[in-house]
Amino acid sequence: SRRRRDGNLKEAPATPPYNLSEYFKQFLFPQNECELHSFRLSFSQLKWDRWIIAPHRYSPQYCKGDCPRVVGHRYGSPVHTMVQNLIYEKLDPSVPKPSCVPAEYSPLSVLTIEPDGSIVYKEYEDMIATKCTCR
Amino acid sequence: SPHSRDSAVPDRISGLLAAPEDSELTPLLRPKGVRRGYALLPPLLKVLPHQGQQNWDSEAPRLQPDSRALRYMKRLYKMSATKEGIPKANKSHLYNTVRLFTPCSECKHSHSDLMKGDLHSVDLLFNLDRVTALEHLLKSVLLYSFDTSVPTSSSTCVCHLSVKEHDSSSQVCPSVSHSVAFSLHFEVRKRKWVEIDVTSFLQPLIATNRRNIHMAVNFTCLMGDPRPNTKQNDFINMALVPPSLLLYLNDTSEQAYHRWNSLRHRRKNPAWPRQRSSPFADVTGDEGRENTQLKRA
Numbered sequence A: 001s002r003r004r005r006d007g008n009l010k011e012a013p014a015t016p017p018y019n020l021s022e023y024f025k026q027f028l029f030p031q032n033e034c035e036l037h038s039f040r041l042s043f044s045q046l047k048w049d050r051w052i053i054a055p056h057r058y059s060p061q062y063c064k065g066d067c068p069r070v071v072g073h074r075y076g077s078p079v080h081t082m083v084q085n086l087i088y089e090k091l092d093p094s095v096p097k098p099s100c101v102p103a104e105y106s107p108l109s110v111l112t113i114e115p116d117g118s119i120v121y122k123e124y125e126d127m128i129a130t131k132c133t134c135r
Numbered sequence B: 001s002p003h004s005r006d007s008a009v010p011d012r013i014s015g016l017l018a019a020p021e022d023s024e025l026t027p028l029l030r031p032k033g034v035r036r037g038y039a040l041l042p043p044l045l046k047v048l049p050h051q052g053q054q055n056w057d058s059e060a061p062r063l064q065p066d067s068r069a070l071r072y073m074k075r076l077y078k079m080s081a082t083k084e085g086i087p088k089a090n091k092s093h094l095y096n097t098v099r100l101f102t103p104c105s106e107c108k109h110s111h112s113d114l115m116k117g118d119l120h121s122v123d124l125l126f127n128l129d130r131v132t133a134l135e136h137l138l139k140s141v142l143l144y145s146f147d148t149s150v151p152t153s154s155s156t157c158v159c160h161l162s163v164k165e166h167d168s169s170s171q172v173c174p175s176v177s178h179s180v181a182f183s184l185h186f187e188v189r190k191r192k193w194v195e196i197d198v199t200s201f202l203q204p205l206i207a208t209n210r211r212n213i214h215m216a217v218n219f220t221c222l223m224g225d226p227r228p229n230t231k232q233n234d235f236i237n238m239a240l241v242p243p244s245l246l247l248y249l250n251d252t253s254e255q256a257y258h259r260w261n262s263l264r265h266r267r268k269n270p271a272w273p274r275q276r277s278s279p280f281a282d283v284t285g286d287e288g289r290e291n292t293q294l295k296r297a
Helices: A002-011 A020-025 A079-091 B002-008 B011-017 B042-046 B067-080 B199-207 B230-239 B259-268 B286-296
Strands: A035-037 A052-054 A062-064 A100-113 A119-134 B097-101 B105-110 B118-127 B135-145 B155-164 B193-197 B212-223 B244-251
Touching: A035 A119, A052 B067, A062 A100, A062 A119, A100 B067, A119 B067, B067 B097, B067 B135, B067 B244, B097 B135, B135 B199, B199 B212
Parallel strands: none
Antiparallel strands: A035 A062, A052 A100, A100 A119, A119 B097, B097 B244, B105 B118, B118 B212, B135 B193, B135 B244, B155 B212
């Protein structure tokens, strides 16, 4: 095997020195990859603090960023996402690329004053994004 | 177009997007050319007063709640949710909605002093229009706040409650049609709030979607000192401000948070995201990339 390997080496044309950084570039995550971003608002900014007594501040969060071509293992995306990406890349660019959207939420408790003056404590579903996905 | 959006939207969401019928939504909520205004924050916006084209801060007049009631609900909020507003995972707390109503009118009947104590009786009218058909009653209490700053010897109170039916001929203070009395002893001295459970009385009325509840509540508070003196009588009258009605409800609508549902949801989707090789790996070079990555890792 050593003789064969030396033989191969002699035949192989000298490849140009491969630029390692180019090679690794393909594995880097895109700069602005799809991920969860924080956003805090207070109901007084919306002038709703007269009827929303609590909480004073609310962080709904949001998802933003590009969906990498290979999303299967990073975002729990269904295979359909990859199909959609293939269609966009190879068949019909008018089909949109997969989008970065929330995948999971957490609830929020709100204390409000109703128009008739009664007071209500309510727990609402899906008010704070906690995880993103590409779909 | 909005139409296609409607048809594409599953029914569980289309309810959220239903526009408040008669409201003129501000441009913020009704983008140009959109046929129907969409409530962007459905549950929260539904409680918004319907606005003309003004901006939000000129809100429709809103009745201001009783300060004691507000204090109680803020305390309930602190017990039920974190500072960020996340509901606490409290097993005993099955409700996802608590409504507090203050009586909209009362007729005070001051009876003569029947026994050693002082009899304080009020007829109360509660309007429950805000309770939706999807909110199921779990528990309801009459909430008395006592002004404990008033010096008093220890006293125990017995409460008699009678729920009244409203008949069309009656004036604001209805005639008693059926009443059920029950007694409840409690030490006034130690507490600021007293909750009197009236679930058994209200359950049938709320289950039949009754909107107006009439109640006559009277207290007989036997003071520690048998001789009724004016000072202590003042105490009882001062302490017994009209009670509020507290309803602990389970809202079964889509927007409401269901503890059991979130547990079920997590059980349905175990470790998320799942590691999975896709059938298209070779096309997108995913397999090779994944192996290289795994090796690199």
